[in-house]
Amino acid sequence: MEKPREWLREKSIAKKVLKESNVVLEVVDARIPLLTRNSVVESLAKERNKSLIVVLNKSDLVPKEFLEQAKGVIEKDFPVVMFSAHKNIGVNQLLEKIKEYAKEKQIVKVGVLGYPNVGKSSIINALKKKKVATTSPKPGMTVGEKLIKLDENIYLIDTPGIITLEYQEDLALKGSYIPDKLPYPADVAIKLIEKIIQNKKEALEDAYKVKIPDDPLQALETIGKKLNYKVSGGEVDYDRTAKKILWDWIKGHIKAYWL
Numbered sequence: 001m002e003k004p005r006e007w008l009r010e011k012s013i014a015k016k017v018l019k020e021s022n023v024v025l026e027v028v029d030a031r032i033p034l035l036t037r038n039s040v041v042e043s044l045a046k047e048r049n050k051s052l053i054v055v056l057n058k059s060d061l062v063p064k065e066f067l068e069q070a071k072g073v074i075e076k077d078f079p080v081v082m083f084s085a086h087k088n089i090g091v092n093q094l095l096e097k098i099k100e101y102a103k104e105k106q107i108v109k110v111g112v113l114g115y116p117n118v119g120k121s122s123i124i125n126a127l128k129k130k131k132v133a134t135t136s137p138k139p140g141m142t143v144g145e146k147l148i149k150l151d152e153n154i155y156l157i158d159t160p161g162i163i164t165l166e167y168q169e170d171l172a173l174k175g176s177y178i179p180d181k182l183p184y185p186a187d188v189a190i191k192l193i194e195k196i197i198q199n200k201k202e203a204l205e206d207a208y209k210v211k212i213p214d215d216p217l218q219a220l221e222t223i224g225k226k227l228n229y230k231v232s233g234g235e236v237d238y239d240r241t242a243k244k245i246l247w248d249w250i251k252g253h254i255k256a257y258w259l
């Protein structure tokens, strides 16, 4: 499947941001913390001896025990801060961690990296306590790079999402690809449904108020029927149903999570 051409520059952006920054915030989605870690960013940071802090954002969407579990796993490699840009959780803790590094330097530049839509701009706004970066549920909305002054000697670098030349389907599962641009949204929705059924089937049942069968394709059909998304002739409109599910996942309306 074709890779998104506009994102092919991503590795060079990651390298540039890493080169310019003293501290790197790797932002991950707390619902799928391991899936949204990026091995390229992590290994580049290690190679270049940059301090990296993993920010578990959207922590408001998962239970505390799950967060602790995810933190425990990631902390084996990097320090972790639990964060919610929406609920202002973790702001002071993250600022303190950044300031620890700032003590040793005159000017500290903080690179903010992560897949599209994990909440990089929202985190910048939460740290700055002001809307300085544009946020949107549409993945890929941050274009170009911006330098944002946090205080006298700390600057944040806002970047477009960083991805690793992944297939659209894999990105879409992470909520990092616009569902409407997918050539086969039903394929991706089925994969997502499969993951959710394995980990937290009730999340689908709660979101669509319907009993979900164990088979992912049947589950897609069940949801389409419940939504009354039909094509002429009365069959379920699978593509429309799939896009709706993928958008609901992006927007946090389906309360599932897994390691």
Ligand SMILES: Nc1nc2c(ncn2[C@@H]2O[C@H](COP(=O)(O)OP(=O)(O)OP(=O)(O)O)[C@@H](O)[C@H]2O)c(=O)[nH]1
Binding pocket: 057, 058, 059, 060, 061, 083, 084, 085, 086, 087, 114, 115, 116, 117, 118, 119, 120, 121, 122, 123, 134, 135, 136, 137, 138, 139, 140, 141, 142, 143, 159, 160, 161, 252
């Ligand atoms: N529930 C919840 N949603 C969040 C949180 N932080 C961000 N979001 C939502 O996630 C979506 C993406 O946030 P952005 O800050 O635009 O993400 P980004 O990583 O800068 O996105 P790109 O510009 O695509 O790289 C938006 O709809 C935000 O409202 C959070 O802590 N909790």
